[in-house]
Structures are given as C-alpha cells and as structure tokens.
Amino acid sequence: MNDDMIRVKLPSGIELDVLDTGPPKMGPRDGETLIFLHGFPESHRTWRHQIAAFSDRYRCIAPDQRGYAGSSNPQDASEYTIEKLMGDIAQLADALDVGKFTLVGHDLGGVVAWAIALTGVMKDRIERLVIANAPHPFVFSKLLHINPDQRAASQYVRMFRDRENDALLRQKGLLPLLVKALDFQGSANMEPAERDRLLKEWSNPDTAVAMINWYRAGLSDVPPMDAPFELPADYATPPLPNVAVPTLIVWGMNDLALPDANLEGLDDLVDDLTLVQVPDCGHFVTWEAPAAFNAALESFLA
Structure with missing residues (x-):
C-alpha cells in the first residue's frame, strides 16, 4: 500500500495525517470516495488490505484520527467528545473537497461512523455506511446493563478510565496498560513490520494518553460486575432515527471484546441492512480476514 501521507489542518486547529x-x-479527486476510520489502538494502516484492493477504482481517504500516530494529540479528555470526533471527519471531508462518499469504520472508528449516521451529520453526503466489529450504540449500552458476557468483556474500559494508570502511561507508553487491562499478547496474524510500527507509536506518552482519552470522554459507562443485571429505572436511548443509508456490517464472530449479542435487533435499527458474519475471525476483521472483508465490501459497493 502506498503510504504517502499528507498533513491536513482543520479549522478547529487539529492537524491530521x-x-x-x-x-x-483518473487522479485522486475523481470517482467514488471511501473514507476509512480506524479504531483503537491502531492507525490508518488498519485498512492496508482494503486500500490496496480498492484504490485502483475508488478514492480512498484514511486519516490517523485525532490522538493517534502523528496526528494532533491534545491531552485533555474533553477534546475527545463524540461531537469533536464527528467534527473532525466533517471538516476533513470539506478540506479535501469530498462530495458524496461511503463511510467505513472499525472499532472506535465504527463508533464515530455510527454516530455520524445516526445524528445526520453530513446526511446529504454519506451514500453508504460500512461497519466492521463496532457495536450499534443503542445495542451496546443496553448489553452493558443486562448481558454478563458483554459487561465482563468491557471491564478493561474501567481500568482505562482510572487516573491511577496515568503515571504508567506517562512513563512507559500504552503497551504496559494493555497488558495490565487486557492481558494483551499481540496477534500471531499481524505482520512483524506492522507490530513494530504500532509499538513505536504506543511508546509516545502523549499519544498513549490521547488514545486512552477516547475512552474517557463520554462513551458508554461500564457498570462493575457486582452491579445488578437490569436496566436502570431512568434508562433511555436518545430519540434518534434509524440509519437510513444502505449499511453493511462485517463481523468477526470470535470477537472477545464484542460478543455476537451485538448483532441482535439490528434489523429494527437499520432500514437497509446487509450483515456478513466471518467465522474463525477475531475483532480485527479488516486484517485478520482481509479476503472475506474485501469480498463483502466489493459486493456491497456493486
């Protein structure tokens, strides 16, 4: 994959690689456009197999999102609210003179993509939505209250939000916290060069804090395991409409962080849904099963 990055300064002052x-x-400004949003704890290279496969026919735009790799990494958690993260993508599309496009998101990038589609940000420009192992926020927030598997799988978020871990992040970067919170061992499926690249990015203390700030700025609260498995009396989902644009969800079915209960009820929340389940694949479906992901995306775009 050609990795020639450009630096884009947004009106907000944030700069993205x-x-x-x-x-x-045709030139990169012609043809249909795909905007790819990576998740935690990666970078634009989450999409290396997709960009290699589709950039001969589509304009492919993949930022290192706010807080990641070499992009701006403000240190205050208030700089990572979902409104600001959505704003980055809207401002980026404007800065790169993008008209209509397909929005593709994985993990926390998928959370941003869901939010953009649900709130109607750029509603006249998004033609399709593609989600890879990122939960619909309504389904996920409910499961945290009533589903023991999802709550147990999400306990790491409570550790990420614990300020007592800030000293560890500052002294040694992100990797020790991943080991502490997730018993992180890495993936045998990842190429050594990609692993080395990530380890270098994670070693920057400012980047490490910024990446964790995504979890500290308003994503769903995770109850402790000893809290009742029931919805709170005041539980309610925001009064938002269904996702109306054609939507593809590609889901690695062996995801340890997101049980497949997250797929239940999506037909009631997405008007035009295509669901592709990938067996024997974990959370990082974009590079763990690139052939299956690319085939699903190819069919959907056609």
Whole structure:
C-alpha cells in the first residue's frame, strides 16, 4: 500500500495525517470516495488490505484520527467528545473537497461512523455506511446493563478510565496498560513490520494518553460486575432515527471484546441492512480476514 501521507489542518486547529490515494489515471479527486476510520489502538494502516484492493477504482481517504500516530494529540479528555470526533471527519471531508462518499469504520472508528449516521451529520453526503466489529450504540449500552458476557468483556474500559494508570502511561507508553487491562499478547496474524510500527507509536506518552482519552470522554459507562443485571429505572436511548443509508456490517464472530449479542435487533435499527458474519475471525476483521472483508465490501459497493 502506498503510504504517502499528507498533513491536513482543520479549522478547529487539529492537524491530521491522512492517506489520500486513488486511481492513478483518473487522479485522486475523481470517482467514488471511501473514507476509512480506524479504531483503537491502531492507525490508518488498519485498512492496508482494503486500500490496496480498492484504490485502483475508488478514492480512498484514511486519516490517523485525532490522538493517534502523528496526528494532533491534545491531552485533555474533553477534546475527545463524540461531537469533536464527528467534527473532525466533517471538516476533513470539506478540506479535501469530498462530495458524496461511503463511510467505513472499525472499532472506535465504527463508533464515530455510527454516530455520524445516526445524528445526520453530513446526511446529504454519506451514500453508504460500512461497519466492521463496532457495536450499534443503542445495542451496546443496553448489553452493558443486562448481558454478563458483554459487561465482563468491557471491564478493561474501567481500568482505562482510572487516573491511577496515568503515571504508567506517562512513563512507559500504552503497551504496559494493555497488558495490565487486557492481558494483551499481540496477534500471531499481524505482520512483524506492522507490530513494530504500532509499538513505536504506543511508546509516545502523549499519544498513549490521547488514545486512552477516547475512552474517557463520554462513551458508554461500564457498570462493575457486582452491579445488578437490569436496566436502570431512568434508562433511555436518545430519540434518534434509524440509519437510513444502505449499511453493511462485517463481523468477526470470535470477537472477545464484542460478543455476537451485538448483532441482535439490528434489523429494527437499520432500514437497509446487509450483515456478513466471518467465522474463525477475531475483532480485527479488516486484517485478520482481509479476503472475506474485501469480498463483502466489493459486493456491497456493486
């Protein structure tokens, strides 16, 4: 994958490193556009197999999102609210003169993509939505209260939010906290060069704090395991409409962080849903099963 990045300064003052590539004969501003949003704890290279496969026909835009890799990494958690994260993508699309496009998101990038589709940000520009192992916020928040498997799988978030771990982040970067919170061992499926790249990015204390700030700025609260498995009396979902644009969900079915209960009830929340389940694949479906993901995306775009 061509990894020539450009630096884009947004009106907010945030600067993002962005991969912007497309058909060499047409120029990167022609043809249909795909905007790819990576998740935690990665970078634009989450999409290396997809961009390699689709950039001959589509303009592919993949930022290192706020807080990641070499992009701006403000240290205050208040800089990572969902409104600001959505705003980054809207401002980026404007800065790169993007008209209509397909929005593709994985993990926390998928959370941003869901939010953009649900709230109607850029509603006249998003033609399709593609989600890879990122839960619908209504389903996920409910499961945290009533589903023991999801609550247990999400306890790491409570550790990420614990300020007592800030000294560890500052002294040694992100990796020791991943080991502490997730018993992180890495993946045998990841190429050594990709692993080395991530380890270098994680070693930057400012980047490590910024990445954890995504979890501290308003994502769903995770109850402790000894809390009752029931919805609170005041529980309610925001009065938002269904996702109306055609939506593809590709889900690695061996995801340890997101049990497949997250797939239940999506037909009631998405008007035009295509669901592709990938067996024998974990959370990082984009590079753990790139052939299956790319085939699903190819069919959906066609």
